[in-house]
């Protein structure tokens with residue numbers, strides 16, 4: 001029997017960000033390996049016209065939870081969705097719900113965040129910093145709390161080249177920023193933002209660094225750990241390979257390339273592509289939850305979950321394998337035949353943007369106009385190029401993350417736990433993983449029918465013409 005799975009039996013677990021990419025995989029694994037857990041509380045807000053219950057049902061009815069329903073048929077009864085908005089005071093949680101959370105919670109996994117690179121400083125600080133402080137305050141009032149696991153990012157200190165498993169101080173105290181945002185108006189905030197974030201590439205990574213500092217400052221006598229994943233990708237093994245459900249990180253780029261929109265990216269081919277499968281991250285999170293609660297380390301431990309130092313893959317290898325997979329498993333109705341290249345400098349990048357991106361979009365829009373339809377390709381292309389430019393920082397650099405704590409934890413696990421909660425990325429076969437990733441993007445994100453592959457292949461063979469129907 002797995003010690004970690006047994007540990008979560010009978011526990012009341014609070015998860016923020018449970019409706020997100022990482023949160024869903026975390027819930028799935030918890031229910032599948034510890035079906036006898038008491039309850040998972042999730043803090044959810046209504047969204048896109050859906051009530052809390054509808055959101056929960058949609059998650060539980062998805063393919064991701066198919067195995068869970070076999071192992072834990074009463075999973076609906078074990079999820080308790082609590083109305084909460086992390087942007088509000090006290091998260092807008094009702095008194096009764098707050099009482100229940102405070103008196104029952106054993107473990108907290110804090111995953112909620114804004115991951116948008118271009119969010120406003122006010123909103124990003126509210127969610128990634130102030131809400132973390134508020135949650136820590138709640139945690140300090142929970143008599144049964146055994147561990148608080150905070151999810152940060154490996155890029156919270158991406159202004160450094162070598163990053164250790166320590167919390168680095170930020171140039172400005174988080175409290176000062178929180179306080180000043182209360183009275184500064186938006187125009188002034190926009191003006192001072194570049195000065196505040198200094199050499200961080202965006203507001204997201206900067207506010208995640210502030211969030212870590214808050215964790216350190218407000219930890220009191222809580223049992224806390226911080227987990228820093230790199231670029232979180234599709235599932236590697238569990239519950240099945242290739243599951244992915246949003247366009248963040250590499251996912252949008254894979255779609256844009258596979259559909260023939262994106263033909264050139266400014267990237268450093270030999271830079272490390274530090275992608276880490278989401279199920280690997282979740283396995284580490286559960287192992288850290290157990291270790292933190294049972295072994296109660298004296299200080300807050302930081303765990304890096306990255307692939308670069310143990311089993312490196314570079315962008316060239318990743319790109320070549322992605323393109324090779326498109327040959328075998330093409331996406332349906334591409335704009336152009338998928339074929340992309342990495343460019344190495346700004347000049348060639350601008351050239352290809354003009355020739356391979358903007359010009360075809362303009363020509364296609366002319367065609368749409370001539371056939372009485374509304375032009376849309378130029379707008380779409382401009383948004384895509386803006387997105388790609390925001391990701392460029394991360395595909396043109398390599399970082400070194402030390403992983404002593406993560407390796408220490410691995411050695412603390414029994415052979416059974418190492419198998420059930422495997423986070424040893426050395427076992428990952430990149431070529432197989434990337435192929436499953438692309439297949440997953442097609443199936444679960446684009447929701448394309450696999451039966452259409454032979455037809456899509458035939459079209460691809462025939463398509464010497466640049467444009468096919470959209």
Ligand SMILES: CCCCCCCCCCCCCCCCCCCCCCCCCC(=O)SCCNC(=O)CCNC(=O)[C@H](O)C(C)(C)COP(=O)(O)OP(=O)(O)OC[C@H]1O[C@@H](n2cnc3c(N)ncnc32)[C@H](O)[C@@H]1OP(=O)(O)O
Nearest residue numbers: 115116117118153248249250252253319322340383387394
């Ligand atoms: C021989 C060689 C061969 C070579 C071959 C080469 C072949 C190559 C093949 C490929 C190989 C693989 C290479 C992969 C490189 C990946 C690098 C990843 C780095 C990630 C680093 C992450 C590090 C940190 C990790 C973390 O710690 S946390 C997670 C990271 N956080 C994010 O990833 C959020 C980012 N995003 C945003 O910040 C917002 O998206 C925002 C951008 C502001 C837009 O924002 P906006 O325009 O307002 O609106 P949206 O609604 O968001 O999107 C609006 C429109 O843009 C589109 N679109 C949104 N996204 C993406 C996206 N990705 N990619 C593409 N499109 C996207 C969306 O389809 C929509 O299209 P439309 O609707 O117009 O049709």
Ligand SMILES: NC(=O)C1=CN([C@@H]2O[C@H](COP(=O)(O)OP(=O)(O)OC[C@H]3O[C@@H](n4cnc5c(N)ncnc54)[C@H](OP(=O)(O)O)[C@@H]3O)[C@@H](O)[C@H]2O)C=CC1
Nearest residue numbers: 017018019020021022085086087111112113153229231232
């Ligand atoms: N994805 C990645 O590549 C990486 C992610 N991380 C970290 O992992 C964590 C999870 O990221 P990921 O799952 O990818 O992100 P997602 O964007 O998929 O999920 C974010 C979650 O936060 C919730 N949330 C956002 N705002 C609020 C709010 N005001 N009130 C309540 N809930 C809110 C969202 O809820 P809703 O569904 O209602 O929007 C959603 O459940 C984050 O802390 C992120 O920084 C770290 C490294 C890489």
